[in-house]
Amino acid sequence: MKRSHTSMDAAEAWIDRMQSAARTGFDEGQTLATYLTNIGDRWTRGIDPTSTYDPYAAGLKRRVLPALGHLPVVMITAGLVDRAIDDWEQHYGRSTVKNSVAALVLVLDEAVRDGLIVRNPAKDRARRRSVGRSPVDEGPTSPRDLALPDVATLERLVARVIEAGGHASYGDVVTILATTALRISEVSGLLVGDVDLDRGLLHVSRQTYPGRGGLGTKATKGRRRRTVPIIEPLRPTLARLTVGRADGELLVTGPRGGVITTATLRDATGWDELVDQLGIPGLVRHGLRHTALTWMADAGVELHLLQRVAGHQDPAVTSRYLHPDTKAVIDAGTAFSTWWSGNGPEQPALGVIEGGRAGALKRL
Secondary structure, three states, X not given: OOOOOOOHHHHHHHHHHHHHHHHHOOOOOOEHHHHHHHHOOHHHOOOOOOXXXXXXXXXXXXXXXXXXXXXXXXXXXXXXXXXXXXXXXXXXXXXXXXXXXXXXXXXXXXXXXXXXXXXXXOOOHHHOOOOOOOOOOOOOOOHHHHOOOOXXXXXXXXXXXXXXXXXXXXXXXXXXXXXXXXOHHHHHOOEHHHEEOOOOEEEEOEEEEEEOOEEEEEEOHHHOOEXXXXXXXXXXXHHHHHOOOXXXXXXXXXXXXXXXXXXXXXXXXXXXXXXXXXXXXOOOOOHHHHHHHHXXXXXXXXXXXXXXXXXXXXXXXXXXXXXXXXXXXXXXXXXXXXXXXXXXXXXXXXXXXXXXXXXXXXXX
C-alpha cells in the first residue's frame, strides 16, 4: 500500500497506525461510527435483549452517534463525553441520558478490549455530581413526591380507570400496584397460584412485559423471589380474581384475555389526561409502587422489612421512602435543653469571650 504525506511526521504516524491495525485488526484512526459498524452487536453482550437492548440501541443511534460518531475512537475524552451529556441533559430526561451513556460505555469497553484505547473515557460519567446538570426543573427528587396523597385519591383513580377502560381489570391492576408495591410487569406475571389468601401472602417470582419479539416472561428484577403481605383492603379483589380458577392461569387479564402492560393501561384508559382531570398530573403507573412503599413506611414498617417487600438490594434506595422525622429531631433538642437547664452535672451558660475571636464561647 502506498500513500503520500506532507511531512515525515505524518508518514510515521500513518505507519504506526497501519502497524497497530495489523496487530489488533482495527484501524486506530477509525471513527466511533465506523467502529460500531465493525463490531456489530458485540457490545450488547451481557445486557437483556428483551428489555435493555432497545433503549440502549436508541441511545446510541439518536444521541451518541450524532454527538460523537464522527470522532476517532482514540480522540474521545472524558471531557468530550461530559460536554455531550451536558447537551443531552438540556433536552432529555435522566433515564434517557443514563441509557445513552450506558450504551456508550459498553461500546468503548469493547474498544479497550480491542486495544484501541487504554481506558474507557465514558466510565462513571453518568454519575457526575457537579458537571453539566440541567438547569431546568427535573421534577421531584424523592419517590415520596411521586406517590398518591391519600386513600381517597386512590379510590377515585380506581373508579375512573374502570370507567375509562370499560373493564374492571384496569382497576384491579391499580389496586394491586398501590397495595403491594409490585412493579406493573410483576403484576402482569402473577398467576392465580401465587395468591395465598389463607396465610395472607402474595408470592412474586416473575415479570411479564413487552420487549423485542413481543411479550416475554422472566425472573423478577435481580432474580430475587419475594413474598409480600396481602392487606385487608386487597382481599376482596384477590378473592374475586382467584375463586374457581386454576393455579396456572394469569391472575389479571384484560377485556380480551390478554396481558395488561403499562402501555396497555395507559392507552386503554387515556391515563395522562385522566390523572390531569383528577388533579394528580404527572402520576405515572410506577407512581403506584411508590405509593405503596410510602404508605407502608408511614405505617411504621421497619426498613429491613420494607426493603424485602420492595425487592431492593440497597437499603439506601428503600430509605428514601422513609418520612423525614423532624419531630424526632425537635424532641432531641428539647431533651438536650432540659439537660442543659438543670439535669446535667453543671448549669453552664454561654457568652462571648471579650477580646477573643468572634463567636468564641466561654463558661461564665
